[in-house]
Amino acid sequence: MTGKRMVERNFERGLFASRWLMAPMYLGLVVSLAMLVVVFAREVLYYAPQTFTMSSEDAILAVLTLVDLTLAGNLLLIVLFSGYESFVSKMDIDDGAERPEWMGTVNFSGLKLKLIASIVAISGIHLLKRFMEIGEPGIESAFSEPHLRWLVIIHLTFVVSGVLLAAMDWIAAKSKH
Template identity: 50%
Template sequence: MMKQLERWFENGLFASRWLLAPFYVGLIASIGLLLFVFVKTFFESLGKAAAMHVEEAILTVLTLLDLALAANLILVVILAGYEAFVSKIDTEGHEDRPAWMGTTTFSGLKLKLYASIVAISGIQLLKTFMGLGAHPLSGSEMMWMTVIHLAFVVTALLSAVTDYICARAGKSAH
């Protein structure tokens, strides 16, 4: 009786992973939201292209790049997270299947996230330093943006080093 109860409980725990599926559906919708903003920004800029200064063109391109990086980040989280925590995605042999799918570990996913966050933060910082933002920032605000960006960089580096050390320790234990 206890063994049967334990088995039922463990099956329920295992099935609870499907509670994550709506999160991934929401993330897919958020890519749609970013796509809408991307297309809107792109077409608005086309209408102003002839009168645009170089700085405005750079700002627009950096904004579009920022949106594309954010969408890539969300897609990586969706695909890797779903495969790691919910269910395998059966696309074996599909010519467009990314090589990392099915092989990305939680550690690898974390590093991809950090790299994307650092890239997005770097683009925002570049826009600020170029003075291309909607409103100029004070020296103090720019300093804090730089500190926050550097915190992202240091966090990413420390995470990568920690993962490397753990992987090396795991290999030497075998």
């Protein structure tokens, strides 16, 4: 093997090994997931004692808050598992382990679509919560018409972005055939 080829090979090995620099970031996402669990538990502990006295609208808002946090947690797991397996290393987990069906099958394109779908769902829940708060005492000043209009525009931007990403992936898949 020539000296030039050996340098190139070692350089490429170094580049390939650099993917492990992402591992601490995935560990940070695990910490973020733990933070979401703490916030979720805090919300449950806040709303649970009020169950017998809260209105149906307040109950729906509480549930939407918990669903919102759960979707954010799901989003973190999708990014954590798919990103790690796509960019760092395959997870060596026992075949008998309860491995999610999508693990190992979600490519970068699928990850993008799952990501944008989760963002659209989270945005939609946030928007629904804001609409449900209209007319509640003390909340009118916080959510003016321009504020709500911007929330709708941002949500629609996420929806259109998702549709365009899906269309681009569909076109790319068709062009491969």
